Amino acid sequence: MFWYGNDQSPTPGSKHRIAVIPGDGVGPEVVDAGLKVLASVRRLDPQIKLTLDTYPWGSQYYRDYGEMMPPDGMSILRSYDAIYFGAVGDPDLPLNIPVWGLILPMRQAFDLFVNLRPIMSMDETSRMRMVIVRENTEGEYLGQGARLYPGTARESALQLSSYSREGVARVQRYAFKLAERLNMSCTSVTKSNALNYTGVLWDEVFREVGQEHPDVEASSILVDAAAAAMVTLPERFQVMVTGNLFGGILSDLGAGLIGGLGLAPSANFNPEHRVPGLFEPVHGSAPDIAGEGVANPIGAILSAAMMFGYLGYVEREDRIFAAVKRALARPESRPRDLGGTARTEEVTEAVIDALLWSVANTNVGVDESEPSH
Numbered sequence: 001m002f003w004y005g006n007d008q009s010p011t012p013g014s015k016h017r018i019a020v021i022p023g024d025g026v027g028p029e030v031v032d033a034g035l036k037v038l039a040s041v042r043r044l045d046p047q048i049k050l051t052l053d054t055y056p057w058g059s060q061y062y063r064d065y066g067e068m069m070p071p072d073g074m075s076i077l078r079s080y081d082a083i084y085f086g087a088v089g090d091p092d093l094p095l096n097i098p099v100w101g102l103i104l105p106m107r108q109a110f111d112l113f114v115n116l117r118p119i120m121s122m123d124e125t126s127r128m129r130m131v132i133v134r135e136n137t138e139g140e141y142l143g144q145g146a147r148l149y150p151g152t153a154r155e156s157a158l159q160l161s162s163y164s165r166e167g168v169a170r171v172q173r174y175a176f177k178l179a180e181r182l183n184m185s186c187t188s189v190t191k192s193n194a195l196n197y198t199g200v201l202w203d204e205v206f207r208e209v210g211q212e213h214p215d216v217e218a219s220s221i222l223v224d225a226a227a228a229a230m231v232t233l234p235e236r237f238q239v240m241v242t243g244n245l246f247g248g249i250l251s252d253l254g255a256g257l258i259g260g261l262g263l264a265p266s267a268n269f270n271p272e273h274r275v276p277g278l279f280e281p282v283h284g285s286a287p288d289i290a291g292e293g294v295a296n297p298i299g300a301i302l303s304a305a306m307m308f309g310y311l312g313y314v315e316r317e318d319r320i321f322a323a324v325k326r327a328l329a330r331p332e333s334r335p336r337d338l339g340g341t342a343r344t345e346e347v348t349e350a351v352i353d354a355l356l357w358s359v360a361n362t363n364v365g366v367d368e369s370e371p372s373h
Ligand code: NAD
Pocket: 026, 030, 086, 087, 088, 089, 090, 091, 095, 099, 103, 261, 262, 263, 280, 281, 282, 283, 284, 285, 286, 287, 288, 289, 294, 295, 296, 297, 299, 337
C-alpha cells in the first residue's frame, strides 16, 4: 500500500530479525495485540521466517538500572531488520527522560529520517485519506540548547532548531516519490512567515525538489491554515510533507479526526534499509488507561502491518489493513475510544477473525513470489 524505498521482494526463505520493545503503560498491551496478529500471519504463511527477541527496556528498567536501555542497547538493535515498539512515558519520571533515553536515540542514531504516518479513516464516508511524511531527525528535535542563569530572575531556556538543506531535500524527495507512486498530490506544511530561517530554507528546497517531479501536483500551506483545513477540507491533503514538530502535532490531529489516537500507526525508516526500521503506534503510553485492558490496539496492529510492508510483504500489509477495516465495521468489535465496548483482546480477536476470513475467501496469502510494490 505504501512505499518504503525498497523495491526488492524478499528472496524466498529469507529470515527477518525483529526486536520487540513493549515499553511502558499501554505499550505492552498493544504490542501484545500486534504480536498476536503477526503470529496469525505467520501461521498462514509459514514461509515468512521471523525471529522475535523481546527487550524489557523502558521506565521500569530505568528505575532498576538508572537508564532506559543498557549502554550497548543501540548496537544490539542495529543488528535487527526491524524494531517493533509500543510506547514509553511514565507519570513518575520527568517527561524528557524516557523520550531522550530510548525513542529519539533510535530515530536519530539510525538516521530514520522518514516518519510515515497514514491517516486513513476506516469509515468509507470519510474524506480523510492522507499520508503524513514527517521529517524525523532534525529541526525542533535537535535536543540542543541551554538553561541560562538558573535560579535567578533572568533565568531563561534556549532550544535550538536546525534543518539542513540535505536533510530537508531527502525527506521531500521521498514524499514526492511516494506521491508519484500513489498518484497523489504533495503538500508542504511550514510556518515560513514567522520561521524566517528554517521555514524559508524548507520552502526554497521544496520548490527545487518539486521541479524534479513535474508530474506531481505540489503546493504549500502554512501550518495554521493546514490545521483548520484538515478539519474543514480534509480532501485538500493527500501526501503531506512537513517538519518534525508540525508533523508530530498534525498526526495527533489527524488521528483525532478519524476517531482517536488509538487508530494511527507509524513507520520510522531510512529508505536505504541499511539500519532497522522502527514501527510504533502514534500514541503514547496512555497512563490514564494503562492496565485496564481497554486500550485500542489498532494503531499497534497497523504498525505491525507496515513492518510487513517494509520487509517486502506488501500483500500482508494490505491484508491486515483490510482486516482491520472489516473488523471495525462491526460495532461490537469497536474499542472504547471509538464508542464501543470491546476490550483490547476482543478487538484483536476480531481483526484475526477478519484476517482468517479474508484468506479463506481468496487463494492469496500463501504465495511466496509476490511482487513488491
Ligand atoms: P497519549 O498518546 O499517551 O495519550 C493521550 C490520550 O489518548 C489519553 O487520553 C489516552 O488515554 C488516549 N490514548 C492513547 N493511546 C490510546 C489507545 N491505544 N487506546 C485508547 N486511548 C488511547 O499522550 P500523552 O498523554 O500526551 O502522553 C503520555 C505519555 O506518553 C507521556 O509520558 C509522553 O511523553 C509519552 N508519549 C510517548 C510516545 C511514544 O513513546 N511513542 C508518544 C506520545 C507520548
